Amino acid sequence: MLESLEGKKGQPRFKPPFPAQVGAFGKPTTINNTETLASIPPIVRNGPDWFAKLGVEKSGGTKIYSVSGHVNRPGNYEVPMGIPFRDLLALAGGMQEGRILKAVIPGGSSVPVVPADAIMGCTMDYEGLAKVGSALGAGSVIVMDETTCMVKVLERISYFYFAESCGQCTPCREGTGWLYRMIKRIRSGEGTHQDLDRLKSVADRIEGRTICALGDAAAWPVQSFLKHFRHEFEAMIPSAEAA
């Protein structure tokens, strides 16, 4: 965004320096999302303690969760931090057509997927989601029912990161394309058993080795989908290969 504001190609900058020190046109710049800015007036009016007490001990305040997927009432729900996932699901009208929950991506496509049994006992806050191996991320809660093909979901997610990579760093530029092509190959029934190990290997080598968070965002879904739903990927590999 800062690069674009300055009339350059919109791609991530090396950090440090962080924008608070050197931002737009070389000046200290504060960057916040609108949710954060919208919280400021009531905090100024009522005090920080009032806001913090709306949530739970380490995750204070409220949070807007954008619930999408197989729910009856997708939408934005501003609720106290720490709300149990099952209560958020109820607010969103429950599962469509009474189907069974299969998995949830609780913080936008970049965070690790959580299987149903783990998310149903989870609270929607930083600590609760960390306990089940995921993260609050952007608060974009993607709900998937029992009919969902997890290979198809991961193919779609991987395509997004492949398309969005700006190409500055090699692990992301080459790795995102590699991930996408392997998942596509598996979904078309032409994958091999080695592809599964290679997927994890490529994702592990992208993680933590890039300029911006998009590299991690591309790696984490692959790692978590393989961890929790490897059997669905294996089922798409021709039997001669899977042996």
Ligand code: SF4
């Ligand atoms: S991680 Fe990807 S999107 Fe981010 S700077 Fe590197 S190549 Fe660009």
